Amino acid sequence: MLSTIPKSWNVKLKPHLFCPGCGHGITFKQLGFAIDGLGIQKEITMGVDIGCSLLAWNFLDVPTIQTHHGRTTPLLVGYKLVKPKRIVISYMGDGAAWGIGLQNIIHAAYRNNPVTVIVINNENFAMTGGQSSYTTLPGTITPTSPVGKSPELGAGFKGPELIRNVAHKDAYIARTTVTNPIHLLSTLKKAILAQKENNNFALVEVLSICPTNWKTGAKASLDMAFEMEKTYPIGEVK
Numbered sequence: 001m002l003s004t005i006p007k008s009w010n011v012k013l014k015p016h017l018f019c020p021g022c023g024h025g026i027t028f029k030q031l032g033f034a035i036d037g038l039g040i041q042k043e044i045t046m047g048v049d050i051g052c053s054l055l056a057w058n059f060l061d062v063p064t065i066q067t068h069h070g071r072t073t074p075l076l077v078g079y080k081l082v083k084p085k086r087i088v089i090s091y092m093g094d095g096a097a098w099g100i101g102l103q104n105i106i107h108a109a110y111r112n113n114p115v116t117v118i119v120i121n122n123e124n125f126a127m128t129g130g131q132s133s134y135t136t137l138p139g140t141i142t143p144t145s146p147v148g149k150s151p152e153l154g155a156g157f158k159g160p161e162l163i164r165n166v167a168h169k170d171a172y173i174a175r176t177t178v179t180n181p182i183h184l185l186s187t188l189k190k191a192i193l194a195q196k197e198n199n200n201f202a203l204v205e206v207l208s209i210c211p212t213n214w215k216t217g218a219k220a221s222l223d224m225a226f227e228m229e230k231t232y233p234i235g236e237v238k
């Protein structure tokens, strides 16, 4: 029988802290299955950032470090230098990755540091109340865009495409979505293997849902996530 709970989850110590229906929880389920499937739980060190990713602290039964504003990536770059056998995963939101912490991913990708970065793009600053972020699409109503985000502020920030332009040629860069758990799982596995087998930098942006701040039910959340794919296409970014 297929297990519905990844073995690498720390459920006894830390039950699910995300809101019901949150894309972070969906991603962590597939990340757990990826770690189980590759048999690497004992090799993983996890880094979580500020934002709702912080709620994943101690979520997996692996050593976990927390820093702020995208600095999880350079922290793990340094950690990996002194512990090269560890597989390091840097996990954060789009605010941390594509806003305040952008410089951190750029340089790790440029140097091809062997780190796997996972960015949850839920189109808002979720932990602080759903304010508009760089990935928020034009017209979206948020507490900081009460009449809809102005198109003059941009048509949606494409972090993976930006990173592709500066990254080392061997870096693995892709986008996936919580609406397709099979694609999500296989993309996460590829990003982990890029580091484990070939010592390459890897980045996965996950299109995610935030029902609490979006104020959406199940169907409307999924509809919005499908809509995101028109601006942020899933697949490998070449």
Ligand SMILES: Cc1ncc(C[n+]2csc(CCOP(=O)(O)OP(=O)(O)O)c2C)c(N)n1
Pocket (backbone or CB within 6 Å): 050, 051, 052, 053, 092, 093, 094, 095, 096, 097, 100, 120, 122, 124, 125, 126, 127, 128, 133
């Ligand atoms: C300079 C600065 N501005 C604002 C904040 C407040 N802050 C903490 S978490 C957060 C939102 C993070 O959003 P994101 O990285 O997208 O993660 P999410 O919560 O959406 O998963 C903000 C704005 C801060 N800590 N520092």
Ligand code: SF4
Pocket (backbone or CB within 6 Å): 017, 018, 019, 020, 021, 022, 023, 024, 052, 122, 126, 127, 209, 210, 211, 212, 213
């Ligand atoms: S606020 Fe949004 S991103 Fe944060 S845990 Fe709740 S649903 Fe998830």
